[in-house]
Amino acid sequence: MPRQSLAFNAGSHNQQLNSILACTQNIRSSCDTVAETNRTIEHYVGDFPRLRTVMDNKRHFGLVSESDVRQARNYVAAEIAPLLRELIVRAEDALSKEERYARTLRTQATQELADLEVRSYPQTKSSVPGTSPFAEDDTFSPTTLEEQQELLEKLQDQRKRLTEKVTQLEQNAQNRSPQSSSMAQ
Known part of the structure; x- marks a missing residue:
């Protein structure tokens, strides 16, 4: 071209x-x-x-089917159930031991209170009403009377402490009782 x-x-x-x-x-x-x-x-x-x-x-959550949720819940329940049963048994054992201990302390406190009351009233030779516990033939010197008053004060303090301890143990036992019943459920 x-x-x-x-x-x-x-x-x-x-x-x-x-x-x-x-x-x-x-x-x-x-x-x-x-x-x-x-x-x-x-x-x-x-x-x-x-x-x-x-x-x-942010975290993202995927949707899970209801059957997967049930299966996971059943798996966790199967894993935890034996442990829960064991813990409940242990808690019941501990609670029964505490209740026995509280009963023992209550019995001791009652015994000590009875002993205290026996010691707090001076013994007289005659139980005839109207006779003075400090009759002339009794040999009470002022020092023994003071000693007995000191002993009485000590015993009253001990009685007060034991009563408080019994009250405290009863409260502890009452506080633990609702917990053990809720654990059993």
Whole structure:
């Protein structure tokens, strides 16, 4: 094919210009479409960095079927039930030991109170009413009377302490009784 002349050819030059003009308009239209697409995409994905941060910082839970939940609950119950039974038996044993100990202390306190009352009243030789416990034939000196008063005060203090201890043990036993019944359930 012969080489085209570089000289000005108005017909071909006009056709080339129209072709270039059409290409430029198509490129402009494409750029406008791309710009509009970018704006639309930016509108919809502009929140993604924030959402990604939120998703990274929060735990996500998947949905689990009810049968899986039942199966897991049954497995845990099977694992824990023997341990619970053993703990309940131990708690009942400890509670019964504490109750026996409280009964023993209560018995001791009752015995000590009875002994205290026996010691607190001076014994007389005659049990005839109207006779003084400090009759002339009794040999009570002021020192023995003072000793007996000191002994009486000591015994009264001991009685008070024992009564408080019994009350405290009874309260402990009462506090433990609801716990053992709730553990049995």
